[in-house]
Amino acid sequence: MKARAVLSVSGLTKVYGETLAVDGITFEVEQNEIVGLLGPNGAGKTTTINMILGVLEATSGSISVDGLDLGLQRSKALSRTNFAAVYAPLPGNLTVYNNLRIFGMIYGVKHLSDRIDALLSQFDLERFRNTKCGVLSSGEQTRVALAKAMLNSPKLLLLDEPTASLDPATAREIRVTIREFAGQGSGGVLWTSHNMYEVEEVCDRVLFLSKGKILLEGNPKTLPREYGKETLEDLFITVAREPLTLDIA
């Protein structure tokens, strides 16, 4: 039996003036699944994530989160979503605890104090509880952003390069945490990364985006060989530089 989709994107298009940023993409993220959204810079990954987060209006197409149409039930749909992105740090003039408290209230998290304590422990942030986010290292800020992203145990977790500023050891721990999140609960994850090793390790499925279109889709462990490439990185480079050389049915 097919798992329920936590994210359904259908015919999603975004046009800026005469630039077609996202070109009618359709995909799903299922429960307990981690989907990697890959592609070169400017392929439309962040534009897609911004539309799913409701901060960018699609030109056409539809998005539903856990069965809720984002256009019609924005607040309800976003209460089941959360995100972490390197370009969206939490306000640096508030402490870690202050930020988690505020966002916990916005997401309507029950037993918020206990939840914050659990997340501070999970992401090894207890000693930074009363430290302003602005003075944390970029890696520590990323962990705070991930703690915020987990506050409401979202059905859909959007992660835009979540390990970009982390050291290898911390990055590995974060990958394990995200895998546990996807494996244990009923949520799904949409993950963007330029680290192909990481993508291969973490993602159940990948979508290759090029010039706003989904060019390839499949299992990151088998997809390279299906297209005559040794590694996922080789496939990525081909998609980025010579997409027309790929034998796409």
Next chain:
Amino acid sequence: MNPKRTAAVVLRQYYLMRNSLSRVLPLFAWVGIDMVLWGFITRYLNSVASPGFNFVPAMLGAVLLWDFFSRVMQGVTMAFFEDVWSRNFLNFFATPLTISEYVGGLVASSIATSSVGLMVMLVVTTFAFGLSFLSYGLLVVPFLLVLFMFGIALGIVGSGMVLRLGPASEWFVWPIPALLSPFAGVFYPLETLPGWMQYISHILPPSYVFEAMRAIVAGRPVSLGSLGLSAGLAVLYIAVASWFFTRMYRHAVRTGLIARYSAETVS
């Protein structure tokens, strides 16, 4: 509307204010200084003008009411600017928080911050210069209410402007009270103004408040109809301001400005 989410916006302002001298001091320092300055000016005017006319309720009271209006407006815009300065739009607007809950939080923050300013002004003017709000009678309540509502409306409009035009445009917001003050007749009757300025005065709710205040001081009857009209205008302006902010927000979502706010423009 979820009150808990509105409370989160207010809590954010509280966390920012707490232990921040640079945020707390402006709540009362400038209005306090203004009251001292105008208190001495009115005291001097009382000593040189013909006896019988008391400048304290006429001028010092007017400055107090105008400062209250300015503080209300700045209470909204300052709370909004905190999100501009910390680049918090993407974090806030990618949550279940609705526009009405967000703006409600800004307004609630302004109620708290402007109340502090009002209290300080009342203490300084009452104890240092003998201004008694009781001399205005119960009408002081609609006076404050009209000024509060108009301040909220302008604060929301100012925030919408900055949302639309980018962080650098906050400069447009600060002088708004000063630009309006000549038309509002804070210190002089509206009939002092030329005809074209009076037309503008009649669409500004504060002008009715200051006319009524002068009528009380001069012992003339106050037109309750005019005060009612000013309250109606203020309510109308809040509705228009909310519509304007929502339009600016939708524009920012349509163009992608929310996600790239620091770029100031998406073109």
